[in-house]
Amino acid sequence: MSQGFEGRDIIxxxxxxxxxxxxxxxxxxxxxxxAKGEAQDFSLKGKILSPIFFEPSTRTRLxxxxxxxxxxxxxxxxxxxxxxxxxxxxxxxDTIRMVESYSDVVVLRHPMEGAAKLAADFTExxxxxxxxxxxxxxxxxxxxxxTIWMEKGAIDEKNVVLVGDLKYGRTVHSLACALAxxxxxxxxxxPEVLQMPKEIIDYVQEQGVSYSQSDNLExxxxxxxxxxxxxxxxxxxxxxxxxxxxVGTYRVDNELLKGAGKDIIVMHPLPRVDEIHPxxxxxxxAVYFKQAFNGVPVRMALLxxxxxxxx
Amino acid sequence: xxxxxxxxxxxxTVIDHISCGMAFKVLKILGISDANVDSTVSVLMHVPSKKTxxxxxxxxxxxxxxxxxxxxxxxxxxxxxxxxxxxFEVVEKKTVELPDVAVGILKCGNPNCVTNSRExxxxxxxxxxxxxxxxxxxxxxxxxxxxxxxxx
Numbered sequence: 001m002s003q004g005f006e007g008r009d010i011i012x013x014x015x016x017x018x019x020x021x022x023x024x025x026x027x028x029x030x031x032x033x034x035a036k037g038e039a040q041d042f043s044l045k046g047k048i049l050s051p052i053f054f055e056p057s058t059r060t061r062l063x064x065x066x067x068x069x070x071x072x073x074x075x076x077x078x079x080x081x082x083x084x085x086x087x088x089x090x091x092x093x094d095t096i097r098m099v100e101s102y103s104d105v106v107v108l109r110h111p112m113e114g115a116a117k118l119a120a121d122f123t124e125x126x127x128x129x130x131x132x133x134x135x136x137x138x139x140x141x142x143x144x145x146x147t148i149w150m151e152k153g154a155i156d157e158k159n160v161v162l163v164g165d166l167k168y169g170r171t172v173h174s175l176a177c178a179l180a181x182x183x184x185x186x187x188x189x190x191p192e193v194l195q196m197p198k199e200i201i202d203y204v205q206e207q208g209v210s211y212s213q214s215d216n217l218e219x220x221x222x223x224x225x226x227x228x229x230x231x232x233x234x235x236x237x238x239x240x241x242x243x244x245x246x247v248g249t250y251r252v253d254n255e256l257l258k259g260a261g262k263d264i265i266v267m268h269p270l271p272r273v274d275e276i277h278p279x280x281x282x283x284x285x286a287v288y289f290k291q292a293f294n295g296v297p298v299r300m301a302l303l304x305x306x307x308x309x310x311x
Numbered sequence: 312x313x314x315x316x317x318x319x320x321x322x323x324t325v326i327d328h329i330s331c332g333m334a335f336k337v338l339k340i341l342g343i344s345d346a347n348v349d350s351t352v353s354v355l356m357h358v359p360s361k362k363t364x365x366x367x368x369x370x371x372x373x374x375x376x377x378x379x380x381x382x383x384x385x386x387x388x389x390x391x392x393x394x395x396x397x398x399f400e401v402v403e404k405k406t407v408e409l410p411d412v413a414v415g416i417l418k419c420g421n422p423n424c425v426t427n428s429r430e431x432x433x434x435x436x437x438x439x440x441x442x443x444x445x446x447x448x449x450x451x452x453x454x455x456x457x458x459x460x461x462x463x
Contacts, residue, residue: 012452091429091430091431092425092428092430093430093431093432110425111423112423112424112425112428113421113423113424113425113450113451113452113453114424114425114426114448114449114450114451114452115425117425117449117450118425118426118430118432118450121432132425133423133451134423135451135452136452199454
């Protein structure tokens with residue numbers, strides 16, 4: 001390990017080497033029985049986590065809180081900026097300096113890019129970025145990697161198709177970079193207006209993995225091991241008619257999946273709207289709810305590592 | 312080649328080898344306008360240069376540059392040289408150097424970057440490439456376009 005995990009901030013997936021991410025995945029796997037309540041471990045007893053959420057979140061906040069509780073720790077925070085001093089005009093820097101005196105680790109979601117790094121600048125306590133604007137959401141990327149690794153046994157050389165809003169979706173940017181770091185073969189499927197930004201393509205190329213861009217989902221999934229679907233957000237389109245046209249093109253249903261290999265897994269960071277038909281839910285392909293559960297063991301692993309109870 | 316007919320200065324700074332057309336940007340960085348200077352400022356534009364064919368030169372009397380001003384000049388004129396003149400003699404000659412990390416001298420172009428809010432934070436940009444100059448914000452990661460327009 002190039003540097004230890006204890007006391008470390010988790011701001012961007014780029015701050016972690018492949019070896020470090022692999023270690024996080026190993027620890028996450030060991031956390032599964034505890035995350036399910038089948039085993040007990042109270043090694044974070046006496047530790048306090050502060051979730052500071054300036055934007056709404058369901059899965060991320062609940063899974064962090066569940067992770068902390070499963071390991072015997074406590075949670076003291078807020079998820080409604082309307083009732084906090086932010087409304088009175090307090091800066092994030094001041095909020096963080098106040099919160100650090102109450103807790104051992106801060107989990108932050110904020111609407112502005114770079115907010116997590118700023119928070120980390122103002123506290124000695126570790127800060128975990130739970131999404132900063134259109135920026136990074138590293139723990140989502142880690143749980144996505146964990147899901148592929150658990151379901152497929154490896155990430156290297158797997159054929160991963162990313163479909164949906166590849167231009168604005170923050171999860172797919174970090175995920176594409178991380179998958180490239182792990183040597184997965186990538187296919188980006190989106191209408192041209194929502195294709196992957198150039199800087200992400202450049203990064204993928206630098207990693208030397210094979211990648212392709214397409215607007216044909218049917219063809220792309222023929223040899224895919226993983227289909228990662230993201231929501232296309234209507235607010236990104238100036239013309240609602242254009243949105244309707246695009247959103248219907250990439251709907252995943254059992255008919256479409258007939259053209260894929262029988263072992264393909266379908267992932268989605270959730271919430272979904274109608275990108276995946278509910279009929280897919282009952283098939284072995286659907287792993288998106290398992291993926292949402294995986295947020296718990298992965299976040300348990302991260303909390304245990306940065307609070308120093310696991311090396 | 313004809314000699315340049317601008318009188319030597321007694322005390323002050325000569326900024327030579329400024330990229331052609333950037334002299335006024337350098338004046339802006341130094342905060343020089345006709346209303347606020349008591350000494351002579353000479354601006355030479357489109358001057359023949361041995362190194363780069365054409366260059367600009369700025370001479371400012373009775374002023375020596377602050378390190379932060381030198382850092383800012385490096386962003387608009389990466390090949391500039393700074394000559395400190397005391398009593399008509401060049402007492403110090405140095406080339407500007409692009410800093411690996413530019414702190415507090417540039418504004419991020421991303422309106423949703425936290426450094427553009429009212430947080431008490433200095434901007435920070437990491438140098439990704441020297442030629443062409445490429446800088447990215449340490450906070451939001453956005454690469455800076457039109458660097459000259461974002462100098463604080």
